[in-house]
Structure formats: C-alpha cells, structure tokens
Amino acid sequence: MNHIVLGYDGSDFSMQALDWALDEAELRKLPLTLAHAWQWPYGHAGEEAKAHLRKAAEHVLWHGAECARATSSGVLVETELHEGPAAQRLVELSSGAALVIVGSRGLSALPRAVVGSVAGYVAAHAECPVIVVRGPGPLPVSTNPGLIVVADKDPDASVMQFAFGEAAMRQAPLATTEDVSAWAARHPDVRILPGDDHDAATLVVVGRRRAGRPGTVNFLQHAPCPVAVVAEGWLDR
Numbered sequence: 629m630n631h632i633v634l635g636y637d638g639s640d641f642s643m644q645a646l647d648w649a650l651d652e653a654e655l656r657k658l659p660l661t662l663a664h665a666w667q668w669p670y671g672h673a674g675e676e677a678k679a680h681l682r683k684a685a686e687h688v689l690w691h692g693a694e695c696a697r698a699t700s701s702g703v704l705v706e707t708e709l710h711e712g713p714a715a716q717r718l719v720e721l722s723s724g725a726a727l728v729i730v731g732s733r734g735l736s737a738l739p740r741a742v743v744g745s746v747a748g749y750v751a752a753h754a755e756c757p758v759i760v761v762r763g764p765g766p767l768p769v770s771t772n773p774g775l776i777v778v779a780d781k782d783p784d785a786s787v788m789q790f791a792f793g794e795a796a797m798r799q800a801p802l803a804t805t806e807d808v809s810a811w812a813a814r815h816p817d818v819r820i821l822p823g824d825d826h827d828a829a830t831l832v833v834v835g836r837r838r839a840g841r842p843g844t845v846n847f848l849q850h851a852p853c854p855v856a857v858v859a860e861g862w863l864d865r
Contacts, residue, residue, distance in 0.1 A: 638688040641731030645761040659704035664689040665714035715749040722754035751857040774830025778804040786862040791833040
C-alpha cells in the first residue's frame with residue numbers, strides 16, 4: 629500500500645478527481661499513479677487502427693501526468709497504461725494501493741450512470757478504500773479542510789480508522805451520530821461534532837459490507853461532495 633491510484637480518462641470528471649488525488653498524495657506523502665485503460669469498442673480491429681487508438685490513449689495519459697506534475701511538484705507522478713476494461717484494471721491495482729480515486733458524474737446525471745459506471749464498479753469491488761469524486765463544481769482542498777462526515781450507523785472499525793485518518797491529516801472536524809469516544813481518545817487532535825450534515829461535508833465516509841449495502845449506492849448517487857467507500861474488514865487485509 630505504497631501509492632495512490634487515480635483512474636484517469638481525460639474527462640472533466642477525472643480532471644476534478646486529479647485535484648483531489650494530488651491533495652491526498654501530498655497529505656500522505658505517497659506517489660500517485662495515473663491509470664488509463666483503452667480498448668477497441670467495435671469488435672475485431674486491425675493493428676493499424678489499434679495503434680492509432682493506443683497512441684491517443686498514450687497522449688491522454690501523458691497530458692494528465694503533465695498536468696499533475698505542473699500542479700504539484702512535490703508529488704512523484706507515475707503512469708500505467710492498460711489495454712482492456714478500466715474498471716477491472718483499477719480493481720486489480722487496488723490490491724497494492726493505499727487508496728483508489730475515481731471521478732463520477734454530477735448530481736444531474738441519471739442514477740444508472742453512477743451505479744453502472746466505472747466508479748460504481750470500483751467502489752463495490754476494490755480491496756482498498758475508494759474515493760469517488762463527484763463533479764462538476766469546486767472541490768475542497770487541504771487549505772480549506774471543511775468537515776468529514778461518517779454516514780454509517782454502527783460503523784465498522786475500518787470505516788472509523790479511515791475517517792479519523794482523513795480528519796487528522798486535513799485538520800478537519802469529524803461529524804457522526806455514533807458514540808466514538810474510544811476513537812476520539814486515540815485521536816485527541818480531531819474535534820468531534822454531533823450529527824451527520826452531509827450538505828456541509830468535505831468528504832462523506834461510508835462502509836461497504838460483505839453482504840452488500842444499498843445505502844452506499846444511494847450516497848454515490850446523491851452526495852453533494854466526494855464519497856469514500858471503505859470495505860468492511862479492510863484493516864485486516
């Protein structure tokens with residue numbers, strides 16, 4: 629778990645996710661890997677056609693890496709180009725990552741676009757925490773730490789560890805309706821607020837239980853800010 633992975637396709641949504649990923653990499657002092665996948669969408673293709681598509685994919689990845697390096701000179705930026713489905717590759721990369729970050733459509737998009745998207749698939753299957761960055765709109769950064777909200781009732785230890793870690797890194801308060809006194813004792817620098825005001829949140833943290841959790845999908849569809857999805861038992865892996 630020595631790097632952060634960003635699913636990048638050159639869209640406005642992934643550019644917005646890039647901003648968040650750079651912020652995470654700076655806070656965690658970890659390198660950032662920009663991962664881009666490409667595949668011929670129309671069945672069989674000749675080598676010349678595939679070469680053109682690959683060249684275009686290489687340019688997308690190069691442009692993203694250049695933007696990242698220009699924005700944050702303190703983050704080591706690496707790239708990963710893959711031929712095949714993007715969602716499956718990001719899940720594969722999650723096994724060695726501290727965090728996977730993906731962009732997704734904004735509140736005006738149809739729910740199906742989120743549930744069936746790369747972001748939804750990765751959030752449901754990744755082996756590490758996933759942050760889905762919603763767009764469009766301005767994103768909070770470390771200079772404006774905002775508020776970390778734990779949305780779960782009776783949250784798993786992995787959810788709490790991730791949420792308190794984010795709050796501590798960002799010097800942000802943490803809001804929850806649960807009794808977190810034991811966790812607060814371990815993190816005395818994190819201010820605890822009662823409630824779960826999602827509209828005021830910088831980041832909403834939810835759990836992904838082994839048996840499935842419909843509420844997680846709901847947050848991915850409707851949350852007005854980035855959503856972190858943390859798999860149950862993640863700390864034990």
